[in-house]
Amino acid sequence: MVIRDAAIRVWPIILLSALLSCGNTLAQDVNAAPPSASNRPEADLVAEGRAAIASKDYNRAVALLTTAAGQGNAEAQELLGLARERAGQLAQARLAYETYLKAFPNGDGTERVRQRLSGVMAAIESEAAAELAARRKVNLDTKGQATAVTTRPPRRLPVSAPGKGNFASAATEEKGWHWQTTGSAGQFYYRNDGYTGAQLRRGTFDDHDVLQNDLVSSADITLRGENGPNEIKVRIAGYEQTNLESSWNSGDTSLSAAYVDMRNRLNGLSARVGRQTRYDGGVFGRFDGVLLGDQVSDQILLQVVAGSPVYYGEVEPFADDRAFLGASIDLTSQNKAWTGTLYAIGQNSGGVVDRRAVGASLRYGKHDVTGYANADYDVYYGEFNSATMSGNWDVTDDFSLFGSVDYRHVPFLLTSNALAGQSATSLASLADMLGMNDVEALALDRTASARTVTGGFSYEFAPDWQFTLDATVADYSGTPASGGVDAIPDPGIEYYVSAMVSGTGVFRDNDYAGLALMLIDNSDYRTVMTDLTYRFAVTEDLRLAPRLRLAYRDAGAPSCDQILIMPSLGLQYQVTDHWSFESEMALRWEDNRDAARNGQNVELLMTAGYRYQF
Secondary structure, three states: OHHHHHHHHHHHHHHHHHHHOOOOOOOOOOOOOOOOHHHOOHHHHHHHHHHHHHOOOHHHHHHHHHHHHOOOOHHHHHHHHHHHHHOOOHHHHHHHHHHHHHHOOOOOOHHHHHHHHHHHHHHHHHHHHHHHHHHHOEEEOOOOOEEEOOOOOOOOOOOOOOOOOOOOOOOOOOOOOEEEEEEEEEEEEEEEEEEEHHHHHHOOOOOOEEEEEEEEEEEEEEEEEEEOOEEEEEEEEEEEEEEOOOOOOOEEEEEEEEEEEEEEOOOOEEEEEEEEEEEEOOEEEEEEEEEEEEEEEOOEEEEEEEEEEOOOOOOOOOOOOEEEEEEEEEEEOOOOOEEEEEEEEEEEEOOEEEEEEEEEEEEEEEOOEEEEEEEEEEOOOOEEEEEEEEEEEEOOOOEEEEEEEEEEEEOOOOHHHHHOOOOOOOHHHHHHHHOHHHHHHHHHHOOEEEEEEEEEEEEEEEOOEEEEEEEEEEEEOOEOOEOOEOOEOOOEEEEEEEEEEEEEOOOOOOEEEEEEEEEEEOOOOEEEEEEEEEEEEOOOOEEEEEEEEEEEEEOOOOOOEEEEEEEEEEEEEEOOOOEEEEEEEEEEEEEEEOOOOOEEEEEEEEEEEEEEEO
8 A cells, every 4th residue: 555655646746747858658558446337447347348258248248348448448349349249239340340440440459350340241241230130120919019020049150250268267266367368370362463455465374464472471369367356468469471473572571569468457557568559648559668557546547658669560679769758647537428638758769859749639428429539749840740530420320420620740740751762871860961950851841741521421221221421621732852852742632522322131131232432533633433342141151242343534634544344252261160261353454545554454363361260
């Protein structure tokens, strides 16, 4: 208690000094609080939700994980989708997975969630969605009372069915650590062969361009352990991309995650050490370092983060000379409807200031309305790095409105941007050559900006049919010529309008059909695209997905247009509970009518691979 009280007294001093020095960050990985329904800490809710899934108590799992996911917990969001999926609630599972991918596009479980969503979309969205629709239908008996229609239980789920971990039963092991292991491994082959019209007419099929010939191998493993209030998670994930063409480079290897996460649900302390990914509290991506947290109360979470950014293809820890330090405070309202974050962060590169920023985010979620807003302000350059507002309103059970306004620098404003196109390999050496004023001017010149506004609605106009319409206006800035680097012209304002209608049970009980139409218009060209998708189950384990994409692009000048036709066929086969196979074959035919690319071209594309989940 003495140590705990001292920590509570010291934390505000540490946080205040970090905020004043603009070198800090914090976020969400909750731990502690008395065990009452809506006041449970995230880690506790997630652990109990996971256990409820293992025991097939899906209703309880959904209730626990919905609360944790509403607090921004990535693992809870993924498990919520899993609980919905195993319960046969496929429409809700799809929404949960899509929410995860939007909120955590580069999270630790992104690839796994994509696979699960693919299975839901390709198979369950047809079969299980039809079963859900059948459950909702009722027949009125002679007394005017509603009687539910009896339906068969959903069959075994396809590719998206997750691996199975095994917690030691409390009945057999009341004390000690309880461990669970989950993971996956897989390989996918990507091939793309291109043929010109002249090659096709001559019949010289051996003499053509190999545009892609890659083998991508990936694997991840997660070990979780619990012992009373203590919880440990160890995760390792990575991939290797091998170019099979002898004239190309051998390939790339990346370690996407390698960390140990430790937390105690009683005292609220947590630590995550190693390679990890974070999109909150001023950190936007993968890094090597440490994240420390203290759940001071049910409404206050304090965190400190320190480390070095990790860029694409890096395996060696701390391979970059950039280092950051940040701190943040998360505040949650008593009714859990509002959560907010205040943070400050500073990053140096070889002793040169790379970034100094403060920021805030605010989330709201209750009943039929959700909203999010955030802003990141670089105090060193006096520029907003990003500012975003988005929201969703379920007006009725069948009709929803959504929209967003977004401003951001592209790429993120860093002094390191000045290195683009320069012979110097570090900011320190570039500063010695040019001076800091010129280096900062180059950094601003290499940083463009993007402004986008999006709005739309979704309407379920029939029990198994939905229509969605959205529009986006995007304004991207160019960059000037400086430091020997050519200018990037301002592309002007672009307009996007898309509409989609989709349904289940269209031609048979187990199918899904969707038709999408998109219009893109800017100062250089106008493009119209259509995308027709159909998915159906041949057997319980085998599913096919034919697809047809058509596009027409008009550059606004005579004889300067393009026609594109791309049919494809996807296949998913669940070999066993753990093994699955996926493949897609496509043909891309285009007819170009411009001076630079006149003529017809054909590409043959193939993807095939397997995945093992445990």
